[in-house]
């Protein structure tokens with residue numbers, strides 16, 4: 001079976017700054033891959049390349065059968081299959097949670113009002129916010145707003161979900177509720193690639209964790225990688241004794 005997400009020797013520079021230096025990895029259907037590493041190691045850029053928010057200079061990316069690195073890529077088709085959630089939720093402040101969520105299926109997927117309503121109710125339940133459908137963003141906590149943003153992405157019925165440090169802006173007590181939603185999604189079989197600082201989450205939920213360093217996949221593995229890091233750089237990243 002072919003991978004849902006596949007990067008092959010991906011290179012990317014911004015001007016003279018080499019940010020991705022031959023990155024390769026694969027994510028199978030239903031698998032969760034976490035990307036960890038220091039600030040500036042290229043994690044977000046790798047994620048953004050998967051959704052074609054950045055174009056690669058060299059190498060190949062395939063996602064759900066789409067040739068992402070091909071100039072003839074149909075961006076609309078790709079974006080239907082890939083959901084992406086960022087640190088900042090960017091909800092429309094003048095729309096309720098339900099209205100924010102219903103926009104995508106209505107406009108991007110051409111669903112009827114009734115279909116969009118059904119999808120909205122389903123994804124709100126999925127993130128545990130059925131009772132907040134009619135709340136405006138300012139009436140919600142940061143954690144709840146981020147869950148609405150995740151629900152909005154799920155409403156597109158994506159094949160793959162990408163998460164870029166979605167809990168980094170949240171207070172520690174709100175982080176847990178967002179991680180729980182992500183863990184539930186993973187348990188439900190969603191294919192996911194997430195950049196995170198939450199090491200316990202990566203260790204417990206991800207099938208594979210990729211440690212990026214200087215634009216490269218420096219080390220990757222399962223749970224054992226957290227217990228027995230091989231490279232000096234990963235040992236240092238985890239901190240002595242962690």
Ligand code: ADP
Pocket residue numbers: 014017019037038039040041042043044045046
């Ligand atoms: P990470 O997510 O691991 O912190 P990024 O992928 O965001 O790293 O960034 C890697 C490097 O590329 C950083 O030095 C960053 O400043 C730089 N960079 C990222 N995006 C751009 C851009 N659009 N233009 C110029 N430099 C960028």
Ligand code: MG
Pocket residue numbers: 043044045165195
């Ligand atoms: Mg980043």
